[in-house]
Amino acid sequence: MYSDLVAALDIGGTKIAGALVDGSGGICLRARRPTPAGEDAETVMGAVAAVLAELGASPLWGGVTAVGIGSAGPVDASAGTVSPVNIPGWRDFPLVERVRRVTGGLPVELVGDGVAMTAAEHWKGAARGHDNALCMVVSTGVGGGLVLGGRLHTGPTGNAGHIGHISVDLDGDPCPCGSRGCVERIASGPHIARRALENGWRPGPGGDTTAAAVAASARAGDPVATASFERAARALAAGIAATATLVEIDIAVIGGGVAGAGDVLFAPLRRSLRDYATLSFVRRLTVAPALTGGDAGLLGAAAAAAPERRDTAAAYTG
Numbered sequence: 001m002y003s004d005l006v007a008a009l010d011i012g013g014t015k016i017a018g019a020l021v022d023g024s025g026g027i028c029l030r031a032r033r034p035t036p037a038g039e040d041a042e043t044v045m046g047a048v049a050a051v052l053a054e055l056g057a058s059p060l061w062g063g064v065t066a067v068g069i070g071s072a073g074p075v076d077a078s079a080g081t082v083s084p085v086n087i088p089g090w091r092d093f094p095l096v097e098r099v100r101r102v103t104g105g106l107p108v109e110l111v112g113d114g115v116a117m118t119a120a121e122h123w124k125g126a127a128r129g130h131d132n133a134l135c136m137v138v139s140t141g142v143g144g145g146l147v148l149g150g151r152l153h154t155g156p157t158g159n160a161g162h163i164g165h166i167s168v169d170l171d172g173d174p175c176p177c178g179s180r181g182c183v184e185r186i187a188s189g190p191h192i193a194r195r196a197l198e199n200g201w202r203p204g205p206g207g208d209t210t211a212a213a214v215a216a217s218a219r220a221g222d223p224v225a226t227a228s229f230e231r232a233a234r235a236l237a238a239g240i241a242a243t244a245t246l247v248e249i250d251i252a253v254i255g256g257g258v259a260g261a262g263d264v265l266f267a268p269l270r271r272s273l274r275d276y277a278t279l280s281f282v283r284r285l286t287v288a289p290a291l292t293g294g295d296a297g298l299l300g301a302a303a304a305a306a307p308e309r310r311d312t313a314a315a316y317t318g
């Protein structure tokens with residue numbers, strides 16, 4: 001009954017999720033394990049193998065034709081290796097080869113998590129039907145990916161579109177990546193919260209100091225909380241405008257926990273875009289919240305493994 005399934009893996013610092021995904025983006029079966037992020041390479045690989053074994057135990061597995069992996073980065077898709085910042089045991093870990101061995105020689109496609117989210121939004125989400133799009137995840141970090149000319153643009157190593165580490169503040173704070181004034185250093189959830197606290201914002205009785213708590217204060221009219229989101233929005237707008245000016249995107253899709261702030265983020269972001277995206281060919285640029293939510297990584301990994309899926313939206317419109 002099911003054929004042409006893709007086994008999708010979404011590998012992050014806290015969880016390893018797996019699923020069997022059909023050709024229309026339906027999720028037929030799920031499995032997940034916590035990421036033993038502080039353990040050695042083989043222990044982490046053991047958790048990946050356990051997820052694959054659980055999927056493989058299903059009679060549906062017979063319909064699986066490929067494996068797609070979206071992983072926390074950096075990844076090197078050309079070498080088939082991953083070195084996720086939050087999984088220190090994996091440095092140049094040969095994930096593609098190891099997964100190929102576990103799955104009996106199926107073709108394996110690897111992309112970074114920002115590219116995976118982009119593939120998902122282009123296939124099933126807010127970028128559907130757009131031939132030129134920037135998709136971003138704004139949460140603990142800031143990642144992203146590009147659709148150009150109707151196709152996912154991964155770059156040689158699978159990291160193209162990593163907007164979180166372009167500088168929008170030449171003399172800004174040093175970033176762990178080695179540069180300074182990066183979009184991530186200003187717009188990620190932890191940095192929104194940090195800046196609010198530094199400027200005198202205080203959490204409620206529950207002591208919640210997350211960006212979501214800052215967003216709630218902003219919604220209630222707190223000026224310091226509002227200012228921290230406005231600064232994040234300006235950093236995002238500058239990065240989006242630079243991208244649009246370089247490669248002529250017509251939509252920027254934003255997902256991740258910080259996007260859950262809604263108008264607290266999107267209203268100043270749209271205002272700031274008018275300040276930074278000024279040339280005639282970028283003025284029509286729109287911004288939209290992501291639609292694929294928590295399944296973005298799995299759907300995107302599945303789409304990356306089956307290019308005819310991820311490019312379907314473009315085929316219909318272009």
Ligand SMILES: [Zn+2]
Nearest residue numbers: 165175177182
């Ligand atoms: Zn950086």
